[in-house]
Amino acid sequence: MKILVDIGNTSAKLVVSDNGDFVHFEHKSEPWRDLLRRLAVSYKFDEAVVSTVVGDDIDLVEALRDLSVPCRCISCDTPCRSKTLQGIPETYGADRLAADYGAVAQDLNSTILVIDAGTCITYDLISSDGRFLGGVISPGVQLRLNAMHDYTAKLPLAKAEKEAPLLSDNTIGNLMSGAVNGARMEMAGFVSKLSETYADLHVFVTGGDGLDLSADVQCKVTYDPHLVFKGLDSI
Numbered sequence: 001m002k003i004l005v006d007i008g009n010t011s012a013k014l015v016v017s018d019n020g021d022f023v024h025f026e027h028k029s030e031p032w033r034d035l036l037r038r039l040a041v042s043y044k045f046d047e048a049v050v051s052t053v054v055g056d057d058i059d060l061v062e063a064l065r066d067l068s069v070p071c072r073c074i075s076c077d078t079p080c081r082s083k084t085l086q087g088i089p090e091t092y093g094a095d096r097l098a099a100d101y102g103a104v105a106q107d108l109n110s111t112i113l114v115i116d117a118g119t120c121i122t123y124d125l126i127s128s129d130g131r132f133l134g135g136v137i138s139p140g141v142q143l144r145l146n147a148m149h150d151y152t153a154k155l156p157l158a159k160a161e162k163e164a165p166l167l168s169d170n171t172i173g174n175l176m177s178g179a180v181n182g183a184r185m186e187m188a189g190f191v192s193k194l195s196e197t198y199a200d201l202h203v204f205v206t207g208g209d210g211l212d213l214s215a216d217v218q219c220k221v222t223y224d225p226h227l228v229f230k231g232l233d234s235i
Contacts, residue, residue, distance in 0.1 A: 001017065007054055008208075051097075074097060082104055096135070100126055110202040112126040114227070117141070119140050120143065121139070141211070145158045156171065160209065188214050191203055203217070
């Protein structure tokens with residue numbers, strides 16, 4: 001049994017995996033020591049696999065050590081059981097690699113585009129033979145809203161939502177449409193452009209913003225909120 005940990009820019013989440021079945025999921029809301037001791041009452045962990053984009057979490061490492069649970073933190077050269085990716089840059093985010101591995105584990109034969117819509121929206125293109133072909137990073141929905149507030153004199157700060165009307169008759173609605181629909185159209189644009197070159201494109205969409213693609217996207221699309229954890233589980 002594994003504990004899988006994803007530490008992002010704004011939150012930390014974890015999953016307990018029992019031979020690939022996710023039997024427990026939660027957002028971190030208490031110190032690691034208390035959280036892990038609580039979970040250890042119900043689950044016996046053989047190891048922990050961690051993805052972090054904010055550096056080593058000493059409290060997590062020490063809490064796992066107290067429970068005698070070995071810990072692996074993934075990096076650009078971490079192998080995967082299903083298909084190890086080639087050409088991953090040293091600066092590649094651990095969460096991006098985990099999401100990529102989660103997609104590859106589900107489709108070994110297609111060209112894959114992984115879209116992770118979180119604090120930032122990342123796009124990773126992986127060839128059918130496991131080569132990293134390149135990627136994109138753009139602001140996520142809340143970052144777009146923050147920027148419009150922070151770098152103007154009077155625009156208010158709006159809180160990100162998953163849906164927004166295309167047009168609105170008020171400022172908050174205008175901001176929300178620009179951020180939410182702008183991000184969704186950006187995603188669809190990348191997919192449409194890449195589909196022209198890669199006829200076998202399979203798009204995996206994940207991330208906390210819960211954005212989806214328009215129905216007119218022609219390629220195969222898989223929505224998977226647990227893509228990062230599936231990647232961690234495949235390592």
